[in-house]
């Protein structure tokens with residue numbers, strides 16, 4: 612089938628501001644949008660720029676606004692997009708070229724929540740730190756994140772204020788706050804309790820709607836909010 | 847300010863789902879109520895200033911455009927109230943209410959309740975424009 616890709620372009624060496632360009636491509640219904648973009652890049656206009664790596668929804672590098680909603684180009688099929696498809700860079704981060712945005716502010720928020728296990732106690736000499744199945748279950752959902760930034764850049768609170776730590780970083784914080792082996796619960800809850808922390812979430816659910824890993828993000832945020840109110844993660 | 851305008855534009859052009867539109871309506875409703883509150887403080891204040899100017903205000907309130915404004919305000923108030931309850935449920939019991947399925951159900955209930963309250967009051971409010979005075983209109987500022 613023949614489709615028109617309407618792409619928001621920006622080339623810093625040539626353009627003053629972003630503008631729309633259209634490309635027609637032949638695709639199979641089961642092609643990914645990424646395949647269609649590749650066709651444009653390989654056969655039509657080599658200057659078209661976007662990040663991608665795995666092409667299978669694992670690396671999280673090809674988040675973009677597709678028909679007005681955040682998606683991974685490799686996880687959406689052409690047959691689900693119609694004859695005319697709009698493609699834009701994700702919002703709220705500085706555009707470098709075409710679909711490529713500066714991810715540094717996003718990763719700075721990620722680093723801010725200390726996304727690593729903190730536990731200064733001696734581990735058992737003969738084995739790893741064990742955890743019950745129930746304790747592992749508590750943060751299972753938030754281990755699935757691939758840091759694609761779909762959620763954070765779909766969030767109205769983040770568009771309004773780029774200092775907001777954002778859903779992705781809260782998901783990462785949740786992953787450690789609710790890990791029974793982690794000893795820095797209060798340190799992280801303090802970071803989450805900042806004015807740029809969880810309270811900026813307005814339960815809009817845009818993040819949940821677009822998360823390619825189908826993480827219940829708003830629920831994770833809600834659990835962190837409650838942990839702050841209760842002064843800890845409790846039983 | 848520029849970023850505020852940009853973020854409003856992004857809000858309008860992003861194709862979110864029910865949660866996104868609920869959030870926009872909730873904020874519009876909240877701000878509408880605040881606006882009306884200021885207006886209300888002003889008109890009551892004017893009672894003290896002089897009868898004539900207060901009468902003039904009442905005259906404006908009874909005009910057709912004002913009734914349409916009040917109708918929109920009513921929608922905003924009812925939506926804000928019922929959606930506010932939804933947000934409270936989502937905030938305080940995330941393990942029960944903070945998932946897409948529950949959120950859809952709650953949103954539908956919010957819309958139904960809002961319309962249930964809005965439609966009759968809206969009819970009463972705008973009826974005088976068409977020369978129909980429903981007895982109740984005295985109560986809602988007809």
Ligand code: HEM
Nearest residue numbers: 813814872873876877879880883926927928930931933934
């Ligand atoms: C039935 C009574 C009301 C309920 C249940 C209610 C509920 C709520 C809730 C839960 C929020 C937080 C929204 C969020 O977390 O995103 C909120 C926000 C707000 N409310 Fe109300 N409210 C009520 C009446 C009012 C009144 C009378 C006013 C104006 C004087 C008002 C103005 C606002 C404003 C301006 C916001 C901020 C909107 C935003 O953050 O998007 N509300 N309301």
Ligand code: SF4
Nearest residue numbers: 756757759760762822
């Ligand atoms: S929570 Fe989901 S949308 Fe957000 S960065 Fe992780 S995988 Fe992407």
Ligand code: SF4
Nearest residue numbers: 766812813815816818
């Ligand atoms: S639920 Fe919260 S974090 Fe997610 S998009 Fe909405 S406001 Fe942003």
Ligand code: FES
Nearest residue numbers: 664666668671685
């Ligand atoms: S290319 Fe890796 S997630 Fe899409």
